[in-house]
Amino acid sequence: MIFSLYSHTLIAKPVEEILWLQSKTPPFHLDADDSQSGLCDNLTEQLISTIKGVKHTRLVLPQKRINKYINEGKNVCFPCAIYKHSANKQFIYSIPTSIYPPFNIITTAAKAPELTTKHGIPINLVSLLTDESFTYGQADARRFSVQINNIIENSLTHSNVSMSWSSDNESGVVMERLKHGSLDYSLDYPFITSYFNKGNQSNIVNLAIAQNKNKLVPIAVGCATNAPNDFASQAIKKINHALKNSILVSEQYKKNQEYWLNEHFEDFNKTYSQHVLNFDSQTNDAPINTADQNKEQR
Structure with missing residues (x-):
């Protein structure tokens, strides 16, 4: 019993x-x-x-x-x-x-040549994240794949980082900050760029990342x-x-x-x-x- x-x-x-x-x-x-x-x-x-x-x-x-x-x-x-x-x-x-599709670097068409000249095609993410001459930004709560998260945590050790704290339309806020030059680059899926480019012609572009170029x-x-x-x-x-x-x-x-x-x-x-x-x-x-x-x- x-x-x-x-x-x-x-x-x-x-x-x-x-x-x-x-x-x-x-x-x-x-x-x-x-x-x-x-x-x-x-x-x-x-x-x-x-x-x-x-x-x-x-x-x-x-x-x-x-x-x-x-x-x-x-x-x-x-x-x-x-x-x-x-x-x-x-x-x-x-x-x-x-x-x-794989995560990409997201940046402006004007800034992309500077990033690729210094960090290759496809972009070496570790090299870029450790470069203090460019400002990286993302929504504070945004997370990526385990591999990408680990690279960010281990490589982004300098202070030239800008987090977005908005609670609404977090991706849109990051796109606007890229367009207005508050950020030099961010990370996300390429279809995010496609969506916002259709909406406001922001001229944001995607750059492949060497460390995960073929990883769906x-x-x-x-x-x-x-x-x-x-x-x-x-x-x-x-x-x-x-x-x-x-x-x-x-x-x-x-x-x-x-x-x-x-x-x-x-x-x-x-x-x-x-x-x-x-x-x-x-x-x-x-x-x-x-x-x-x-x-x-x-």
Whole structure:
């Protein structure tokens, strides 16, 4: 009897509500009245409509507040996290939902020749980050892949750094500061540049980074590891079921991803098929090195 009662206490409480976290960071999330869904909006919408018997609540928060919710162990899921093969202290991950191009240096067309003259084509990121003659900037809460984060932490030891503290449209604030000369360069995905160049003709350009030139970035849904009652594992099971059986193969979802990402791949549909639809958890992890694949395509 004692064993039976003890076993009963270990049964996890079923998932009753998922709090979906998002921030005002285009093009990942766009306003509801925009004609095009953001990269993460259509995914969230389809997950909400597909996963039945669960209350779904969207929370629009600054990135720092999002990190707080995740670390405090709320019943939260983040729709567009960088995929990791194994769970960590922040997230348990779904199967990949998309594949993003490598992170790039972002700078102005006027400043790009100075950066490449001193630090090569593609840019040597370590060399650039240690160069005090250029001002690096990013949104304070912005994080990248593990490799890029480590390079920044180990190389950016001087004081010529400028962080943006805005809680809204963090990427847009960085772009404006680049355009007006407050920063010389930043880091982000190349489709961020495409979005803001279309909006205001800011003449921002992308420069490939030598250390990760061929490394694609798999994206997944992440649910908070610290949430009680085995929330993350249970939520991810529901999410994976919806992804495999409905969302990832839906034309609506694929068209949305293609809209934002197509120009940054030689063949987006082929890449999506290989790294998302035919994902193999035993052999794939983040980031994905595509050097051999690119050589074949050339």
